[in-house]
Amino acid sequence: MIDLLKADFYRLRRWNVFYLWILTATGADLLYEAVKRMILHRQSSFLQMMISGTEQKILFVLVGILMMYYLFLERESGFLKQTQPLYPKWKHIVEKVIFTALVALFTEIFFFAEHLGKAIYFKTEWTGVELIEAEAFFIGSIFLCTAFGTVAVCLIEWLRTVWGSLVILILFVWGWPLHLAFEKMLSVFGAENILRYGMFESFADFSQNIQEGSFLQVIFISCIWIIGFGGFTFLARLRR
Amino acid sequence: MQKNAIVAQQLYYSRYGKVMVRNGNLVVPEQEIYVLVGPDGCGKTSLVHLLSGMEKPQRGILALFGNPEPSMQEYRKIGTIFEKGGFYDTMSAKANLKMKALAFGNYKKELIQAALRITGLEKIARKRIKSYSNAEKVKLALAMAIIGSPKMLLVDEVLDGLSKEEKNDILRILKGFQKKYKMTILITSREMDSVQGIATWYGIMEKGSVISQFPAQELGNNQEEAEIPEEIQKAKKMKKRGKRL
Numbered sequence: 001m002i003d004l005l006k007a008d009f010y011r012l013r014r015w016n017v018f019y020l021w022i023l024t025a026t027g028a029d030l031l032y033e034a035v036k037r038m039i040l041h042r043q044s045s046f047l048q049m050m051i052s053g054t055e056q057k058i059l060f061v062l063v064g065i066l067m068m069y070y071l072f073l074e075r076e077s078g079f080l081k082q083t084q085p086l087y088p089k090w091k092h093i094v095e096k097v098i099f100t101a102l103v104a105l106f107t108e109i110f111f112f113a114e115h116l117g118k119a120i121y122f123k124t125e126w127t128g129v130e131l132i133e134a135e136a137f138f139i140g141s142i143f144l145c146t147a148f149g150t151v152a153v154c155l156i157e158w159l160r161t162v163w164g165s166l167v168i169l170i171l172f173v174w175g176w177p178l179h180l181a182f183e184k185m186l187s188v189f190g191a192e193n194i195l196r197y198g199m200f201e202s203f204a205d206f207s208q209n210i211q212e213g214s215f216l217q218v219i220f221i222s223c224i225w226i227i228g229f230g231g232f233t234f235l236a237r238l239r240r
Numbered sequence: 241m242q243k244n245a246i247v248a249q250q251l252y253y254s255r256y257g258k259v260m261v262r263n264g265n266l267v268v269p270e271q272e273i274y275v276l277v278g279p280d281g282c283g284k285t286s287l288v289h290l291l292s293g294m295e296k297p298q299r300g301i302l303a304l305f306g307n308p309e310p311s312m313q314e315y316r317k318i319g320t321i322f323e324k325g326g327f328y329d330t331m332s333a334k335a336n337l338k339m340k341a342l343a344f345g346n347y348k349k350e351l352i353q354a355a356l357r358i359t360g361l362e363k364i365a366r367k368r369i370k371s372y373s374n375a376e377k378v379k380l381a382l383a384m385a386i387i388g389s390p391k392m393l394l395v396d397e398v399l400d401g402l403s404k405e406e407k408n409d410i411l412r413i414l415k416g417f418q419k420k421y422k423m424t425i426l427i428t429s430r431e432m433d434s435v436q437g438i439a440t441w442y443g444i445m446e447k448g449s450v451i452s453q454f455p456a457q458e459l460g461n462n463q464e465e466a467e468i469p470e471e472i473q474k475a476k477k478m479k480k481r482g483k484r485l
Contacts, residue, residue, distance in 0.1 A: 003343055003344065003345035007339050007340070010335075010338065010342055011331070016330070076324070077327060077328050077329075078322055078323075078325060078326040079340075081294055081326070082294075082322075082326040083343055084293075084294055085293030085294055085312065085315040085318075086312055086315060086316055086344070087312070088312070
């Protein structure tokens with residue numbers, strides 16, 4: 001499994017798309033920062049809610065798409081097929097989970113550093129720094145979700161029937177909004193409050209918060225994910 | 241007594257309700273160059289997929305290197321060359337070879353150099369695969385196949401679309417592999433003519449079944465089917481005892 005990981009990282013190092021993506025995402029993030037500052041200048045609480053933590057989610061969706069494309073290329077080249085008989089299936093899946101999770105982690109660390117640089121440059125107050133600190137929290141969710149996505153891709157790749165892949169897809173499609181809702185709940189109320197009032201009460205409060213946009217944001221991101229992932233999966237199935 | 245690299249009996253494989261391999265009977269002796277000939281869609285590629293472990297047969301017996309229950313250890317001894325070469329167009333030949341060697345856990349600079357030298361790719365090793373001709377891509381697939389130091393090569397219809405000179409060049413490399421590394425080579429082809437020079441055994445495939453096989457020197461003579469090898473007998477005994485195959 002370590003051998004497969006080494007090979008994957010070597011290939012990633014040689015993949016110019018990855019560097020191009022990092023540069024583009026950094027540029028886009030800086031642009032986003034400028035737009036955010038313009039919006040915050042208007043002191044609108046709804047807009048504040050809409051944009052809080054959005055960059056992390058977009059970043060995550062992009063990492064997911066990039067990783068899926070990477071795996072797709074592996075399948076198209078025939079390399080995956082050739083190494084398939086050499087290792088048990090579970091090793092392939094675990095290796096891909098570890099690989100994509102590490103890539104997601106490294107990218108997030110890179111963006112954390114970039115954000116920190118931004119905070120120092122703009123001489124942000126304590127609240128700003130706090131926000132950046134909070135970003136580190138997202139590492140966990142990115143880690144988990146990319147891994148989850150990869151497992152789904154791996155399973156679909158090896159599943160023999162359309163029904164099997166449909167089950168995985170449904171699990172993923174339903175699992176993803178639930179995770180996002182939970183993550184949003186944590187960022188809105190804070191882990192401390194959730195622990196104090198309990199999960200269900202917090203969720204009820206969170207659902208009432210719909211007019212402030214957080215729930216809409218969850219649905220919006222979920223829809224993007226469903227369209228992206230569903231399209232990718234069914235295109236892959238059609239090709240077979 | 242000559243050992244067999246592959247012994248397959250009555251392999252059966254279907255996909256999405258379509259029977260790809262109906263009666264895969266095959267005996268490939270070690271260190272021979274076996275050519276499996278058949279028309280398009282007769283199941284050659286599917287059979288090679290079964291032999292390489294990429295697909296599992298739904299029925300039948302497959303023994304590799306004398307083991308009637310082939311494990312990853314046996315599959316590691318097989319190098320495969322398919323239409324999809326298993327390499328990345330955006331990387332150089334050298335990088336592709338290094339990646340394959342890392343995946344196999346046997347990365348050595350000398351091994352990569354040797355693979356490039358024997359396939360004649362040394363001069364263009366640092367160029368991206370995108371700029372390679374079809375023949376050069378086939379050579380790279382050959383180089384990648386020998387990276388894992390296999391005992392047997394499965395070559396699936398890679399000669400199609402190449403000129404006569406290019407085909408001869410590829411066959412010369414394959415012949416070199418067989419001599420230098422004492423490899424068993426199985427080549428599938430649509431026509432007998434293009435591989436006639438190097439084949440030592442022939443198998444004829446039609447509608448998912450291997451209908452006959454014979455040594456190259458007896459080409460044209462009626463050849464009786466080979467006797468049931470001992471690997472098959474051993475596997476049959478194990479099956480009777482209820483062991484999973």
